[in-house]
Amino acid sequence: MTLTAEGLKAKLEEALKTREQGSVEVLDISSGCGTSFEVKVVSPEFEGKNLLARHRLINDILKNEMPHIHALSIKQAQTPAQAQGS
Amino acid sequence: MQLQAYSNSSLAAGAPLQRRALAGRMSVRARAAAPSTSTPPLSQAPLIKLPEGAKDLPKNPGVYAVYDGNTTLQYIGLSRRVDASIANHLAELPELTNGVKVLAMTHATRESLTEAWKHWVEEAVNATGTIPPGNAPGEKKWQSRTVKPPRPEIRLTAGKGTNTPIEDLLDKVVKDCKVVAFIKGTRTQPQCGFSHKMLTILNNHRTDYEVVNVLDEVHNPGLRDAIKNYSQWPTIPQLYMKGEFIGGSDIVGEMEENGEMKKLVEQL
Numbered sequence: 001m002t003l004t005a006e007g008l009k010a011k012l013e014e015a016l017k018t019r020e021q022g023s024v025e026v027l028d029i030s031s032g033c034g035t036s037f038e039v040k041v042v043s044p045e046f047e048g049k050n051l052l053a054r055h056r057l058i059n060d061i062l063k064n065e066m067p068h069i070h071a072l073s074i075k076q077a078q079t080p081a082q083a084q085g086s
Numbered sequence: 087m088q089l090q091a092y093s094n095s096s097l098a099a100g101a102p103l104q105r106r107a108l109a110g111r112m113s114v115r116a117r118a119a120a121p122s123t124s125t126p127p128l129s130q131a132p133l134i135k136l137p138e139g140a141k142d143l144p145k146n147p148g149v150y151a152v153y154d155g156n157t158t159l160q161y162i163g164l165s166r167r168v169d170a171s172i173a174n175h176l177a178e179l180p181e182l183t184n185g186v187k188v189l190a191m192t193h194a195t196r197e198s199l200t201e202a203w204k205h206w207v208e209e210a211v212n213a214t215g216t217i218p219p220g221n222a223p224g225e226k227k228w229q230s231r232t233v234k235p236p237r238p239e240i241r242l243t244a245g246k247g248t249n250t251p252i253e254d255l256l257d258k259v260v261k262d263c264k265v266v267a268f269i270k271g272t273r274t275q276p277q278c279g280f281s282h283k284m285l286t287i288l289n290n291h292r293t294d295y296e297v298v299n300v301l302d303e304v305h306n307p308g309l310r311d312a313i314k315n316y317s318q319w320p321t322i323p324q325l326y327m328k329g330e331f332i333g334g335s336d337i338v339g340e341m342e343e344n345g346e347m348k349k350l351v352e353q354l
Binding site: 051052055056059066071072073074075 | 280318319320321331332333334335336337340341
């Protein structure tokens with residue numbers, strides 16, 4: 001199974017409804033071998049969820065990919081309102 | 087020489103590393119920096135208020151005198167890194183560490199440091215008629231930071247197999263320990279950057295915490311997968327406080343930055 005930053009991004013965008021509001025950034029930090037990624041998400045789906053729940057949500061969406069990912073680093077998990085404030 | 091009797095933390099009971107560093111320096115610079123015969127007197131050194139002034143302290147070797155809130159001299163010490171030593175005192179004895187006078191000695195040798203330290207102690211004894219309380223023989227509280235051996239990692243089994251499911255053993259550790267980090271590697275040698283980062287944050291808060299090494303298959307058989315199922319969290323390290331899953335490396339890092347970790351630790 002080969003993973004790409006684009007593939008993960010599409011999956012997150014779909015599940016976290018960021019097309020209209022928010023954003024998803026996925027960075028492949030493994031120099032191309034598809035095992036280490038950095039993720040930044042701004043999504044309305046995070047409203048009312050604490051940090052742990054937000055990370056769980058992302059992990060859950062990528063459940064099938066996780067066994068093949070060596071390191072997934074979630075650098076940002078904010079609501080659109082928070083992202084504007086920062 | 088009555089002075090020999092005074093306790094001198096950094097040299098008498100100092101961390102071995104610090105001593106070795108001083109010794110190393112000595113052999114190179116040996117006589118280049120002879121002990122100063124004219125140590126600037128303690129009475130004329132300016133008193134720096136703490137903790138406000140802590141960030142501007144010299145990073146050099148030197149001698150320092152610690153004062154409490156009534157400007158009573160508490161302790162005279164010497165160090166290879168004045169700022170680090172005083173930061174330690176501030177953390178361990180904040181109620182007695184309200185001010186400090188510093189004599190920075192850029193190219194100090196062990197001899198010149200000891201020499202200057204003696205001058206200051208002598209001056210203090212002459213002025214007050216008594217040894218600074220922290221330097222009194224047998225007084226240990228200003229030296230407590232010296233080399234506490236790291237606590238060993240918790241092992242879930244004795245390594246000879248077990249009839250108890252690993253899940254039960256792991257659950258017990260999580261519930262019994264106030265703070266426990268499941269990491270890859272050991273306290274002193276974490277084997278991945280994320281585990282290292284988590285321990286660094288815990289260390290910064292001087293948290294009393296336990297460590298379980300998920301890579302130790304002999305003593306913790308199957309733990310690496312069991313812990314992921316237990317918390318329904320896909321990665322290691324994992325931090326638990328008071329029986330509750332706090333998060334992995336990213337979450338702990340973010341909580342450190344926004345101040346939540348400090349609050350959690352204070353509430354322990």
